[in-house]
Amino acid sequence: MSTQPSTSTSSGASTGGQIDITTLPIPQLSQLQTRLSQELEHLSTSHARLRAAQARFRDCMRSIKDGVENRKADTPLLIPLTTSLYVPATPNAKKPNTVLVDVGTGYFVEKSTKDATRFYEGKVEDLNKNLSDIEKVVGVKNADLRAIEDVLRAKVLAEQQGGGDGKAGQRKEGGGG
Amino acid sequence: MERDQKRLQELSEALQKFQDDLQSAIDARQRLESQQAENKAVQKEFNGLDEDADIYRLVGPVLLKQDKSEAKSTVDGRLDFIGKEITRTETRIKDIQQSSEKSRMEMMQLQQKMQLAQGPG
Structure with missing residues (x-):
């Protein structure tokens, strides 16, 4: 719980406004090391989650293309009620090319397949x-x-x-954060 | 001397409590931030919709059709609330940081004092 664990604290050191890490004692360095590895772990989890979300959006786009837009009129459609129980479905005859899109926080919007694809493309782009x-x-x-x-x-x-x-504290390493 | 020890103990307990409070405040702040981001995305989506677009709201297991203006004002209200909560949490974080810094200073001074008292003896 020292007062200056951050590498961005301003203090006289060679690397312009940053603390030269070679001047820090070992306990502080290992503290810094732990914190950085924790941050990195957190970031890579977030990264993986974003990738998964992106994959889901891409799945949605593919489903729109294959399952709605390019569907032949006589191709049967099944709705999964559970993972192992399906019932036959008929698309809405009045609105053949519309889908309901989850836009977040519990809201769903009826969109044409074109608009829906654009919506998902935007999401994938944001995630990128x-x-x-x-x-x-x-x-x-x-x-x-x-x-x-x-x-x-x-x-x-x-x-x-x-x-x-x-004497270790006086060693010059030249590497600043 | 004994009084100083006791005070030191108190201070370190207080400091620990401040750390916990700070962590929970920061967690709350992050949660609010992600809610804000999601609601903003919905708001943006609503603003880009046609006037006659159909909007449904998920209520339990059913989708209820909702007026665009109604849905919009709900989301606007949420964003308003979240914005206020964020400012509130930020003030709280600042307060905790200040009190924590104060305890830390007192603790350091006390430790120095005790070291000095111990040194010559």
Whole structure:
């Protein structure tokens, strides 16, 4: 619970407004390491979730194309009541090319297949943006983590060799977050 | 000396409680943020719809047809509420951070004082 665990705190160090991680003591470094790995784990879970959501939207688009737009009039349609029980269905004759789209928070909107496809394309596009944002952050954090691990390893090694005479803090590594 | 020990104990307990409060406030803040994002997406979708578009609302296991204007005002109301909640939570987070910082300072001073008292003896 130290007061300056952040690499972005302004303090006199070589890397312009950032703390030089080589000046930090070992306990703080390992704290930083734990926190960064936790953040990375969180980010990669989010990334996986977004990917899954994107896959679902793509499935919806494919279903619209194959199941509604390109359906032959005599192709039978079945509705799953449970995962193992289906009943035959007939599409609404008055609105043959409309679907109900879940737009979120419990609202469904009736859309033409074209509009629905556009809606899902927009969603996939939004997710792409979010995904690349996350990838950027992950890249930066990974580099940070690696830098910290390098310094930490060097310090532990120096301490073991020097019998813990405290000289480790003066080593220059040159790698700043 | 004993009084200082006791005070130190109190302070560290208070600090722990502040940390817990802070975490729950931050969680609430994140939840609100994601709700806001979802409602904003719905609002945007509603704004792009034709006037005569059919909107249904999922109520339990059934879909109820709803007026576009009604659905719109519901979502607007939600966003309004969420916005207010976010400001409220943010003030709470700031408050907790301030009190936590205060306890931390007092604790550090106390520790220094105790170290000094111990040093020569």
